[in-house]
Amino acid sequence: xxxxxxxxxxxxxxxxxxxxxxxxxxxxxxxxxxxxxxxxxxxxxxxxxxxxxxxxxxxxxxxxxxxxxxxxxxxxxxxxxxxxxxxxxxxxxxxxxxxxxxxxxxxxxxxxxxxxxxxxxxxxxxxxxxxxxxxxxxxxxxxxxxxxxxxxxxxxxxxxxxxxxxxxxxxxxxxxxxxxxxxxxxxxxxxxxxxxxxxxxxxxxxxxxxxxxxxxxxxxxxxxxxxxxxxxxxxxxxxxxxxxxxxxxxxxxxxxxxxxxxxxxxxxxxxxxxxxxxxxxxxxxxxxxxxxxxxxxxxxxxxxxxxxxxxxxxxxxxxxxxxxxxxxxxxxxxxxxxxxxxxxxxxxxxxxxxxxxxxxxxxxxxxxxxxxxxxxxxxxxxxxxxxxxxxxxxxxxxxxxxxxxxxxxxxxxxxxxxxxxxxxxxxxxxxxxxxxx
Amino acid sequence: xxxxxxxxxxxxxxxxxxxxxxxxxxxxxxxxxxxxxxxxxxxxxxxxxxxxxxxxxxxxxxxxxxxxxxxxxxxxxxxxxxxxxxxxxxxxxxxxxxxxxxxxxxxxxxxxxxxxxxxxxxxxxxxxxxxxxxxxxxxxxxxxxxxxxxxxxxxxxxxxxxxxxxxxxxxxxxxxxxxxxxxxxxxxxxxxxxxxxxxxxxxxxxxxxxxxxxxxxxxxxxxxxxxxxxxxxxxxxxxxxxxxxxxxxxxxxxxxxxxxxxxxxxxxxxxxxxxxxxxxxxxxxxxxxxxxxxxxxxxxxxxxxxxxxxxxxxxxxxxxxxxxxxxxxxxxxxxxxxxxxxxxxxxxxxxxxxxxxxxxxxxxxxxxxxxxxxxxxxxxxxxxxxxxxxxxxxxxxxxxxxxxxxxxxxxxxxxxxxxxxxxxxxxxxxxxxxxxx
Numbered sequence: 001x002x003x004x005x006x007x008x009x010x011x012x013x014x015x016x017x018x019x020x021x022x023x024x025x026x027x028x029x030x031x032x033x034x035x036x037x038x039x040x041x042x043x044x045x046x047x048x049x050x051x052x053x054x055x056x057x058x059x060x061x062x063x064x065x066x067x068x069x070x071x072x073x074x075x076x077x078x079x080x081x082x083x084x085x086x087x088x089x090x091x092x093x094x095x096x097x098x099x100x101x102x103x104x105x106x107x108x109x110x111x112x113x114x115x116x117x118x119x120x121x122x123x124x125x126x127x128x129x130x131x132x133x134x135x136x137x138x139x140x141x142x143x144x145x146x147x148x149x150x151x152x153x154x155x156x157x158x159x160x161x162x163x164x165x166x167x168x169x170x171x172x173x174x175x176x177x178x179x180x181x182x183x184x185x186x187x188x189x190x191x192x193x194x195x196x197x198x199x200x201x202x203x204x205x206x207x208x209x210x211x212x213x214x215x216x217x218x219x220x221x222x223x224x225x226x227x228x229x230x231x232x233x234x235x236x237x238x239x240x241x242x243x244x245x246x247x248x249x250x251x252x253x254x255x256x257x258x259x260x261x262x263x264x265x266x267x268x269x270x271x272x273x274x275x276x277x278x279x280x281x282x283x284x285x286x287x288x289x290x291x292x293x294x295x296x297x298x299x300x301x302x303x304x305x306x307x308x309x310x311x312x313x314x315x316x317x318x319x320x321x322x323x324x325x326x327x328x329x330x331x332x333x334x335x336x337x338x339x340x341x342x343x344x345x346x347x348x349x350x351x352x353x354x355x356x357x358x359x360x361x362x363x364x365x366x367x368x369x370x371x372x373x374x375x376x377x378x379x380x381x382x383x384x385x386x387x388x389x390x391x392x393x394x395x396x397x398x399x400x401x402x403x404x405x406x407x408x409x410x411x412x413x414x415x416x417x418x419x420x421x422x423x424x425x426x427x428x429x430x431x432x433x434x435x436x437x
Numbered sequence: 438x439x440x441x442x443x444x445x446x447x448x449x450x451x452x453x454x455x456x457x458x459x460x461x462x463x464x465x466x467x468x469x470x471x472x473x474x475x476x477x478x479x480x481x482x483x484x485x486x487x488x489x490x491x492x493x494x495x496x497x498x499x500x501x502x503x504x505x506x507x508x509x510x511x512x513x514x515x516x517x518x519x520x521x522x523x524x525x526x527x528x529x530x531x532x533x534x535x536x537x538x539x540x541x542x543x544x545x546x547x548x549x550x551x552x553x554x555x556x557x558x559x560x561x562x563x564x565x566x567x568x569x570x571x572x573x574x575x576x577x578x579x580x581x582x583x584x585x586x587x588x589x590x591x592x593x594x595x596x597x598x599x600x601x602x603x604x605x606x607x608x609x610x611x612x613x614x615x616x617x618x619x620x621x622x623x624x625x626x627x628x629x630x631x632x633x634x635x636x637x638x639x640x641x642x643x644x645x646x647x648x649x650x651x652x653x654x655x656x657x658x659x660x661x662x663x664x665x666x667x668x669x670x671x672x673x674x675x676x677x678x679x680x681x682x683x684x685x686x687x688x689x690x691x692x693x694x695x696x697x698x699x700x701x702x703x704x705x706x707x708x709x710x711x712x713x714x715x716x717x718x719x720x721x722x723x724x725x726x727x728x729x730x731x732x733x734x735x736x737x738x739x740x741x742x743x744x745x746x747x748x749x750x751x752x753x754x755x756x757x758x759x760x761x762x763x764x765x766x767x768x769x770x771x772x773x774x775x776x777x778x779x780x781x782x783x784x785x786x787x788x789x790x791x792x793x794x795x796x797x798x799x800x801x802x803x804x805x806x807x808x809x810x811x812x813x814x815x816x817x818x819x820x821x822x823x824x825x826x827x828x829x830x831x832x833x834x835x836x837x838x839x840x841x842x843x844x845x846x847x848x849x850x851x852x853x854x855x856x857x858x859x860x861x862x863x864x865x866x867x868x869x870x871x872x873x874x
Contacts, residue, residue: 017741021599021600021741025601025740028601029598029599032598143596148742149739149742149743149745150745151592151595151596151597151745154591154592154595154596155588155591155592155596158588158591158595158763158766158767159580159588159591159592159760159763160588160759160763161466161469161762161763161766161767161770162458162466162758162759162760162761162762162763162764162765162766163458163759163762163763164462164465287727287748290724290727302586302759303462304454304458304755304756304758304759304762305585305586305749305750305755305756305759305760306586306749306750306753306756307748307749307750308586308587308588308747308748308749309746309747309748309749310745310746310747310748311724311744311745311746311747311748312742312743312744312745312746313742313743313744316743318741318742319741319742319743321599321741322597322599322600322739322741322742323596323599323742324599325598325599325600325741326595326596326597326598326599326600327599328599329595329598329599330595330598333598333771334770334771
């Protein structure tokens, strides 16, 4: 069999997992590819740690298994990019630095296929990298960048190729979902659940990107690029996290047969694509409501084949690594350019504010007569049809009540809220959440 | 762009759906494939009906849109197999007749790729067809043969190629699942629910294969071939259906936090693969328990990437057709031989009787003292560890009680039951169901 040589740059949690799988099931992989899958070279600053942690033979490490200086590493990378025998370079350095950006562009320009799990880089600075791949006729495998083990990229690209995807949504951040699950199960407030998630290893010491929706936004941006062929920036995609969800909000969600989930949502509508990342009240009839803990899930709705749901591990060393190895296998077998989008139509991105959705608005007001009438009247004046009013909670001097609307736009809701605010009856900023059926 | 020509043999529910998709999104498909996707010829006996039903231009129909005799159809098929410009033939005739078997072998021998949704044919008589494909270096696309729209074949073949699948299970028959869902929701007995399913169009006038597990068995046989590389016959695979589940059984399942589902299950264990199709009590913590109505779902457990679940439409014209079009696209893009199994190890198939599983055994006995002790003693004598005993139901002169076991083999259970039978205390054949966690 012909050898198919692979280099790995960055041998941490994910890169080490890749090396381990290639070692452990090498003959299976080679049989499937019809080529001898060869792990040729690894570049890692902390080589000694990686060798110990993943049990990889030090012969694979540039520098013979010794730790490397940044300069030594850069030189070894240069050698790899100049080595005509290496077909694929796996980038598992992470981050969005110029170094890693230039590395990825350089891999493509050297005519080698790139496989990467780096969602932040591809979402925020992917344009030039994809362009370099296009121009040099090489593939970018990025299955591992969206939802770890869930094979959503290849499913969209290869299995839904006989169909048109009209919407894609999902639970794409395991940390948020873990926190929301614990808040619900144990009736905890956000801060307490976050602390427990950190103690259990499901949230990092600095959990900002997981909590504020940024990580989920990265993944949605990549999915929108693949499904709809559009480039959306983090600024354009208004994303929210789960920080402002209270135990009271959770209880109300249960009352209307739903659960809070941090939802990524994008939908094509005519020549527009609407998208957002926001906590939504997901109705119990929707499978996404059953996805608990650190598990991820993606739902697509397709023109011909209807609703699809994929559920699996969104993170983890061997889980994410298995997706990288699948990309390597795909490129080894088909020598495919994996970076083409499915839709070539010219679509325009819009945030959700002009798209109709059913919403829940929760008001905290003074506890006195006439307020329900005033609030609901203002909502009606904006042409928003009310579906239900739940007015059964009184907290000290306040009344808390929630209005479920028929599908309407955020613009309509915000206009009503602005007018209500002029009446000086609100004790807090109203909370507005979409409902996902 | 180069043309990539397709012929369809059999333009009924599925074949007509394929023609419709190819017509409606032709430019999208051609863009994706990098080839002009051309629906060249259709052979259908009842052409006039198909033209009316799917709105397909009669120019595509051999015979100009007139109904054909069997002899005319056979001649047109011969022409197609001799036409060097046609790359793929879609077989949507159905059934396991010699005619369709020979047609599929003939397609492969003519050097054309074959795409088929025919699960019964591939499961029962697939060996010679796969051999013909192998020898003639053509692909067999069979995504549509297992669970309609769910892209489980490509997921296994392309997305799990960097991993090893240790078990595959699922709800692969929508009719059974629809009946079980109605039995549970409306507390119906099987016969009543079957009738309702027929009235609602979810069960055929002759529902035998759906109800007795045969259809699910076909799909599991194809999955086992793909995942484990083994050929299993319908005789070797002991399959059961849902006919013997009573409303009482359903109620007990609820009591132990589970739901009845017709489960296809296969698991590799050393050099053996254990498999079965049987109604199981699926614990509520397992996602499969949430899959209701005619929806299908497949779960795999993978060595590196853990648990995966795919949920989607298991049947339907455009749903199944979309999977066929995806196969056409894949072959057009990659010219791939899709028929290779993932595992080349020599594995041996065994039915579930020697494989350990937790079970529920429900006894209907005389209602008198001493019986619980007698039954549980015999079970203990077979070295079966009891997990729970639920003895809270008395029906007229009978006592009904259920024993949940720790994992044990069916052989052990059957041995215990044989000994209990000699005591003449049983009023009915005990019911034995596996529990799926």
